[in-house]
Amino acid sequence: MGITIITGIIGIALLFAFVGFMLIWVKALPLIIIAVITGAMVVYDFVQTVRAGESGV
Numbered sequence: 001m002g003i004t005i006i007t008g009i010i011g012i013a014l015l016f017a018f019v020g021f022m023l024i025w026v027k028a029l030p031l032i033i034i035a036v037i038t039g040a041m042v043v044y045d046f047v048q049t050v051r052a053g054e055s056g057v
Contacts, residue, residue, distance in 0.1 A: 001054060004054070005050060008046050008049070015042065019035050023035055
């Protein structure tokens with residue numbers, strides 16, 4: 001369980017860093033909205049996965 005949390009947090013942080021740099025370069029409002037919504041969905045899915053545990057739903 002601990003490895004899932006650690007690797008999930010590292011992966012999400014790297015994803016946000018990549019998308020953040022991309023948003024700094026592009027600066028388009030629709031892309032920013034899509035990135036924010038997608039980021040929220042990633043975090044929501046990660047929380048649900050951690051809560052379900054290793055056995056799943």
